[in-house]
Amino acid sequence: MGEVLQEIGMVPPEKVQNVLDEYANHAHDRLTPYGVAGALEEFDVAVSVHADDIDDLEQDYTSLLEDAAALTHGAVTVSNVRLHEGEEIGGSRDDILEFERNGRLVAISAEHFGDRYEYFDQDAAINAIDELSPDDDPRAFHLVDFEREPNHGYDSIMVLATPEQAKALEENLGLTLM
Template identity: 40%
Template sequence: MANATRMTSRRMATRLVELGMVTEEGAAKGLAAIGEYAPDLDEELVGDDVLDAIDEFGLAVWVHGEDVDDLEEGYRGILREAAALSGGSVVVGDVELVRDADGGEALHFLRNGEPVWWPVEHQPGDCLDQLTIMECIGDLEPGGADPRMFYELPGLDVCEDDVYVLATPEQARALRGEFGLDLEGLDAQKPQYGPPATAPFGTFEWYMQDDARTMSEPAREFLARWTAGMDDALARWRTEFLPQGFPFDFSLASLDALEPLVLDRHPGRDSVIAAGGGPFVEGAVRYIGETLLRVVPSRWGYQDMGLSDAYDRIPMIRSNTPAGFLQTVVPLRRLGALAEHRERGLLAASEGFLRDAVDRHRKAQAARRRPPETEGA
């Protein structure tokens, strides 16, 4: 808890109404609940009393750090409480903790009628996966023009509860500055999403449309140019760089045949990365990607978020799976790894990463107690 000005339950109710976080009716109900165990509503709130009061006003989602009696029921409660804070714009249903035949676990639920999967991993003792909740709770934020985001007040130790509050950036700063809540993520920017996909859920077209709604305009324009020019670019690359007899058939075996051509040209990773915009390496990136698209359900992806990581401003291949199972292969990085390690078969092995994601999704679908929705890859 950060230092805050003197705060009482009554003062808190007034400020929450002024901030637009609760209605007058909600404030009255919260004060009535607090009054049952702390009758003096003008007494200063100290320490965790502030967080307890926030909870009574219906603004907090608690994620228990210790064992729970029933994992599925624990997740169900968290999802429903988080969705309820949206005021109706987010509706959650059909919550199910799925365990497949290989012991893998995933949390499945419907968000506004569309399936969502969260990967979960439980340690012995039936503790909720707090890390996954922290990484994925944004799935339950209101969309459109609603600026509210989930801000976390994490427990100090592994087994302590985490608490989440749905607030606008201005409200979150007030909760920290006036109420003393050490909320994390005050500098985070909420992604601006486009309209929802209209293609049938789980189809190739749906995945492409869903990607597009989260991409910046420059990223969408780049990906459109990249894919539209694919056939002509590969034809030029084939003519200019591939020897006669090369098996240009988009098979995994053809990726094996490509490797010696790469190794002859590039002594290491840095050489490949430096030549990434050149015609030979760019053509190889295109060919690897188009091969993967043909052997495993996947699609081209691209993002332009101003980040300095291996996945920004670089063409990639994404598995056609829900986000909870998503796997990504960056052909340029695979070419760099081949040149660095000189291990044959590395390019074709890229298929395995994508295949594993698709297989895990299918196993989870098959393991559901309820009939699975159409989520075809």
């Protein structure tokens, strides 16, 4: 996997070596498609929208968007992330996720569920990350799709890649990018 990422210009050799060193005991493990998608995050080319519960929606959206923006190496900045809580109706709450992307205000509708509203709205988070695709740059965020087993929770993985890199990830790693 590291070799593919290096060959298509997504990571430098030093990063590949660092990840290989960190995961040396698992170097020959066979990864599921979800495992391959998740491993992209270890190479700093993807960000994961957690499906498990989180501590604080606004803080965790802030961290998520800052992590995604960091993948652009300064091409995109995120600031003033706010979650405006909406009305609670039947166990859900319609909120507005706002942030500034390179100084421009972005607002995205988000629906949160549960007693304590402790889960990301996956669609809203994916749409927010998509807003962070750099301008004047062929790289864009792509949702990594993979086969899912029933009754399992999966993080959503967003990878930043050029069209050529996205095609190479699909051809060489068996990923489906949307």
